[in-house]
Amino acid sequence: xxxxxxxxxLSALLFTIGVVGVLTRRNAIIxxxxxELMLNSVNLTLVAFSSFLGDATGQMLVFFVITIAAAExxxxxxxxxxxxxNKQTVNIDxxxxxxx
Amino acid sequence: MTLEEVFFYFLxxxxxxxxxxxxxxxxxxxxxxxxxxxxxxxxxxxxxxxAQFISIIQILVYAxxxxxxxxxxxMLLNLGDEKRLTDRVTWKQIVAIGLSLAFVMQVLYIVxxxxxxDMKTMSAKAVDxxxxxxxxxxxxxxxxxxxxxxxxxxxxxxxGAIVLAKRKFD
Numbered sequence: 381x382x383x384x385x386x387x388x389x390l391s392a393l394l395f396t397i398g399v400v401g402v403l404t405r406r407n408a409i410i411x412x413x414x415x416e417l418m419l420n421s422v423n424l425t426l427v428a429f430s431s432f433l434g435d436a437t438g439q440m441l442v443f444f445v446i447t448i449a450a451a452e453x454x455x456x457x458x459x460x461x462x463x464x465x466n467k468q469t470v471n472i473d474x475x476x477x478x479x480x
Numbered sequence: 481m482t483l484e485e486v487f488f489y490f491l492x493x494x495x496x497x498x499x500x501x502x503x504x505x506x507x508x509x510x511x512x513x514x515x516x517x518x519x520x521x522x523x524x525x526x527x528x529x530x531a532q533f534i535s536i537i538q539i540l541v542y543a544x545x546x547x548x549x550x551x552x553x554x555m556l557l558n559l560g561d562e563k564r565l566t567d568r569v570t571w572k573q574i575v576a577i578g579l580s581l582a583f584v585m586q587v588l589y590i591v592x593x594x595x596x597x598d599m600k601t602m603s604a605k606a607v608d609x610x611x612x613x614x615x616x617x618x619x620x621x622x623x624x625x626x627x628x629x630x631x632x633x634x635x636x637x638x639x640g641a642i643v644l645a646k647r648k649f650d
Contacts, residue, residue, distance in 0.1 A: 382488045382528070384599040388591045390492045390525075394499050396584040401503035403576035409508050409554060413515050416546070417499055420522055423534075431529040431610070434603030436618050439610065440626075442534050443619070446541050447630050451637035453546045457553045458644035464557050465647075 387428035394421035408460050408470040412453070419449050488528060495521040508554045512547055519543040530602070531610035 394417060401414030423442045430438025464470055498518040505511045519542045526535035591597075608614055619627055 381601050382484065384596050385591050386488065386492070387525075387529070388596060389588055390495065392584055392587040392591060393496055396580050397496070397499040397503060399583065400577055400580045403580065404573045405503060407508060407559075409550065409559070410503065410511055413502055413511055413550065416515065416542075417502065417518065420519065420542070424522060424525060427526050427529050427531045427534055431531065431602050431606040432599050434605035434609065436609045436614060439531055439534055439615060440618055440623050443537065443615070444626065444630055446537060447634060450541060450546055451634055453549055454637050454641040455644065457549055458641040461553060461556070461645045470557065470559065
């Protein structure tokens with residue numbers, strides 16, 4: 381049997397890969413994909429705890445997280461399309477409208 | 481090493497390598513394809529945790545629906561390869577990677593020496609929890625209010641996405 385720690389460590393590594401992607405990449409769509417990676421790593425933690433503690437709440441939360449991720453992807457990609465229409469770029473360094 | 485461990489290490493390595501490939505590819509299309517691969521590895525990991533329903537939902541919703549949306553937007557915008565990926569490394573990126581490494585070290589330290597280190601075996605109830613029957617019973621009894629709220633949120637998100645991506649506001 382695989383101990384719980386292995387799943388948690390894998391989840392931490394995947395989360396950090398997502399963080400590095402968000403912080404270093406300049407393409408807005410790849411930043412979005414990195415956010416999906418982070419959401420998924422947290423889902424893995426929740427499912428692991430759910431199975432090891434014998435509690436269904438973790439899997440319910442994963443269900444809701446997946447729903448939120450779907451909503452977030454739809455809205456986020458719509459924003460990217462609107463931005464691309466106005467600025468002709470998805471480079472987040474050049475999208476600095478709210479920067480002062 | 482038992483077959484179970486071999487299987488876990490294979491899936492874990494696959495998930496990490498595909499995640500690394502997602503954030504290092506220049507072409508967003510390649511990133512999407514490796515992200516789908518990552519989702520399949522994670523779905524298999526959910527199966528090793530006896531969460532069948534979440535595993536199927538992962539493939540249906542994430543790999544099926546969300547990634548098609550990503551692919552569709554990338555092809556719609558006709559994005560090419562990114563020009564500058566490695567030839568101009570800024571100090572911000574170096575600091576970001578350093579802080580991320582510090583973060584993962586802290587989390588791994590906590591995971592290695594915290595209370596969860598004692599939990600070696602899965603709960604006996606785990607087999608019954610992940611079934612479609614049990615998830616459905618929980619969702620439509622105890623979690624009925626959250627699921628109604630989330631369905632309203634999904635409708636709002638879809639309407640919002642259409643309004644945002646529309647060409648002109650009338």
